[in-house]
Amino acid sequence: MATAQENTRPGTAVGPLVVPTPTGKRRRRSSARPIWMEEPGPLMKAAKFLALAFITIIMLFPLVYVVAVSFSSAKDVLGGGLILFPRNPTLESYEAVLRGGVVSRALIVSVLVTLIGTAAQMVFTTTLAYGLSRPTVWGSKVVLFVVLGALIFYPGLLPMYLLVKELGMLNTYQSLIIPGLISAWNLIIVRNFFMNIPQELTDAARIDGASDPQVFFRIMLPLSKAVLAVIALFYGVGLWNAWFNAFLYLSDNTMWPIQNVLRTYVTQGISVAAAESFAPGQAPPPAQSIQMAVVVLGTLPILLVYPFLQRYFTKGVLTGSIKG
Amino acid sequence: MATLRLGKGAERRSAGGRPSLATRIWRDRWMYAFILPGFIYFIVFVYVPFLFNIIAWKDYSIFQGVRASPWVGWENFERLLTDQDFHRALTNTIQIEALQLIFAFPAPLALALLLHSIISDRVKRGVQSIVYLPHFLSWVIVIALWQQTFGGAGFINQLLANQGFDRINIMGNPDFFKPLVVLQSIWKEIGWGTIIFLAALTRIDTQLYEAAVIDGANGRRRLLDVTLPGIMGIIILLLILRMGSMFSTGFEQYFLQRNAVGPEAAEVIDTYVYYSAFQGGDWSFSATVGLVRGAVAAIMILGANWLARKITGEGLF
Numbered sequence: 001m002a003t004a005q006e007n008t009r010p011g012t013a014v015g016p017l018v019v020p021t022p023t024g025k026r027r028r029r030s031s032a033r034p035i036w037m038e039e040p041g042p043l044m045k046a047a048k049f050l051a052l053a054f055i056t057i058i059m060l061f062p063l064v065y066v067v068a069v070s071f072s073s074a075k076d077v078l079g080g081g082l083i084l085f086p087r088n089p090t091l092e093s094y095e096a097v098l099r100g101g102v103v104s105r106a107l108i109v110s111v112l113v114t115l116i117g118t119a120a121q122m123v124f125t126t127t128l129a130y131g132l133s134r135p136t137v138w139g140s141k142v143v144l145f146v147v148l149g150a151l152i153f154y155p156g157l158l159p160m161y162l163l164v165k166e167l168g169m170l171n172t173y174q175s176l177i178i179p180g181l182i183s184a185w186n187l188i189i190v191r192n193f194f195m196n197i198p199q200e201l202t203d204a205a206r207i208d209g210a211s212d213p214q215v216f217f218r219i220m221l222p223l224s225k226a227v228l229a230v231i232a233l234f235y236g237v238g239l240w241n242a243w244f245n246a247f248l249y250l251s252d253n254t255m256w257p258i259q260n261v262l263r264t265y266v267t268q269g270i271s272v273a274a275a276e277s278f279a280p281g282q283a284p285p286p287a288q289s290i291q292m293a294v295v296v297l298g299t300l301p302i303l304l305v306y307p308f309l310q311r312y313f314t315k316g317v318l319t320g321s322i323k324g
Numbered sequence: 325m326a327t328l329r330l331g332k333g334a335e336r337r338s339a340g341g342r343p344s345l346a347t348r349i350w351r352d353r354w355m356y357a358f359i360l361p362g363f364i365y366f367i368v369f370v371y372v373p374f375l376f377n378i379i380a381w382k383d384y385s386i387f388q389g390v391r392a393s394p395w396v397g398w399e400n401f402e403r404l405l406t407d408q409d410f411h412r413a414l415t416n417t418i419q420i421e422a423l424q425l426i427f428a429f430p431a432p433l434a435l436a437l438l439l440h441s442i443i444s445d446r447v448k449r450g451v452q453s454i455v456y457l458p459h460f461l462s463w464v465i466v467i468a469l470w471q472q473t474f475g476g477a478g479f480i481n482q483l484l485a486n487q488g489f490d491r492i493n494i495m496g497n498p499d500f501f502k503p504l505v506v507l508q509s510i511w512k513e514i515g516w517g518t519i520i521f522l523a524a525l526t527r528i529d530t531q532l533y534e535a536a537v538i539d540g541a542n543g544r545r546r547l548l549d550v551t552l553p554g555i556m557g558i559i560i561l562l563l564i565l566r567m568g569s570m571f572s573t574g575f576e577q578y579f580l581q582r583n584a585v586g587p588e589a590a591e592v593i594d595t596y597v598y599y600s601a602f603q604g605g606d607w608s609f610s611a612t613v614g615l616v617r618g619a620v621a622a623i624m625i626l627g628a629n630w631l632a633r634k635i636t637g638e639g640l641f
Contacts (some may be wrong), residue, residue, distance in 0.1 A: 011534060012539035032443070033443050034530065034533070034534075036533060036534050036537040037537075038531075038543070040441075043356065043423070048438065048441070048442065050439070051438060052439075052442070052447070052451055055455065056451060056453065056454055056455075059454050059455050059457070059511070060454060061479075062469035062470065062472065062473045062475065063457075063469065065472060065473060065479055066468075066469060066472055069472070105474075106401050114604065124365060125362070126359055127358045127359075127361060127362060127364025128359060128361070128363070128365075129358075130355075130358050131355050131356070131357075131358030131359030131362070132359065134352075134355060136348075136352075136357045137348075137352045137356070137359075138345060138348050138349055138352070140355070140359065143363050146363065146366050146367065146370075146371070147362075147366055149370065149371070150366060150370045151625075151630065152625050152626060153370065153371075153374075153618065153622055154572065154618050154621065154622075155370065155371075155374045155376075155377070155618065156373070156377065156597070156611065156614035156618050157594070157598060157614055158376065158379075158597065158601055158607060158610055158611045158613060158614055159373035159374060159375075159376035159377050159611070159614070160369075160373050160374040162373070162379075162390070163368075163369070163373045163376060163587045178365075179369050180369075181365050181369070182362055182365055182366065182546055184366075187362070192605050205547045211354060212352075212354035212355055212358070213354055213358075216358070232551070237460055240462075241460075241461070241462030241463075241464075241465075242462070242508060243462065243464050243576075244575075244576060244579070259462055259464045259465075260464075262464050262465070263580065265467040266464075266471065266472075288477065291468075291472075292472065293467045295465060295469065295472070298462070298464070298465055298468075299461060299465050302460050302461060302465075303457075306457060306460060308462055310453060310456060318575070321561075
């Protein structure tokens, strides 16, 4: 294995990346106007500025508003005034929903389903991708076509429900993870990446007596860390955001993840306040603030990983999902 | 270029005589171990469910189970031609998808062109970061955000009420539903498309612009003669693929808002399948609708891919 390990130094060239992530070498584009381009007139400049300002505000406003309300005190919210930033910032609403009621439990469910689910998805995606990465394996082409079929054929909502029911997975947490265990897209991205890892590395390892599993664990996985991180983020965001499977398969709503709780309490207008227990002898925070706190909590993990998502995908979006 | 590279690398062991099949299988036994779990997953969760579509030819009752329910032949398929609720769902689907195609598809292109004309890199990147964010939010969150902004007790209505105007019900009005979902789609997905188009725009050779300027082309001419032809390939590709996935998108968005405005305006095929089975108890007909929808979607995806390949030389597979 010595050779293999020597060759797995970071920076070893790995073919054309499927999801190119030039994190280190940010290309410095000059912000200078090319000489051939004429300077736009002041009217044009103003129009462009207004258009961009308008778009930015439209995109950000709902988020800012919701965050502001979630931190606002009862007096400000019930006073009916407009809230763009909390005048008397308070954590009341967050304390109320994180005290251990419905929302707290849903958050724990979501975190666990996301973590365990992503781990399971990564295991099954990488193993299958590796298995399919060597076309000389007899029959692997057939398996590949079976996988590709998933991109084209969708069995339908009712058949999926009936299958999950037949498998006895209704009202289990498995039903949130297993039916969507492997995304054919992600599988193909990982497989392409594995196939682009130079043959010499794996051949050298084999000459040293490494078995296929050893090649997988010591060469393929370490060399694919970047792409695997991207895929894991993809899966994680998907699981965190998912709600329909829980809606369909879990009739026991005490098992619901946060998105479903959010749907019930916010978009269906059912008061979350009624479902939470509040400290006795104290006026509960306003229902609207509590709802907004739930929205913020449901969004927070996405906001936390957003910088990574953005960095990886701005370049990789096209090459990764369309070409490859 | 193609997503799949079937057979490439097959030459790696071509030297010498070919080992027997049994030898090859034994040699790759570990690879089969790697393949097996994922293969089972795809068979069980993508192909086995198709078997349950058999209820489309039955009068399925959830109490009797699939096997015991009586056969009814093609009755459910014939009903497709006459069922009013299904036709309403079909009409709504086509109307919404047409609006999405006309308004939501070009929106990112317009934003990309605007951003491309901005010189400052910092502004460009800043705006991109902001418009790209909603793509990663769940539909539940997006609807919640919209409700808080446009809904009955939301910001806009608060503003109107404070100024002494009547409140207007934007989120719950069936007449507003179709334009509203298009606006929501634009809000959520404009960043995604913008980034794709911008990537294509930055790939246009700047020498083309220089040559055009030397030939006396003004900004408008450069847009029409250099910029748009330069990204026409990707526009066509995305357009065709968008049409291919026509019946496969938007389910969560429509489902989440269906009850607020009622089925008259908001019932689409996918929501119809859910409601007519789970609330109407009409499982067999719903499965029929789902089956036909799946078949149409598969044909459209394959057709769109074929068309994209023919026109642009590139497809998804």
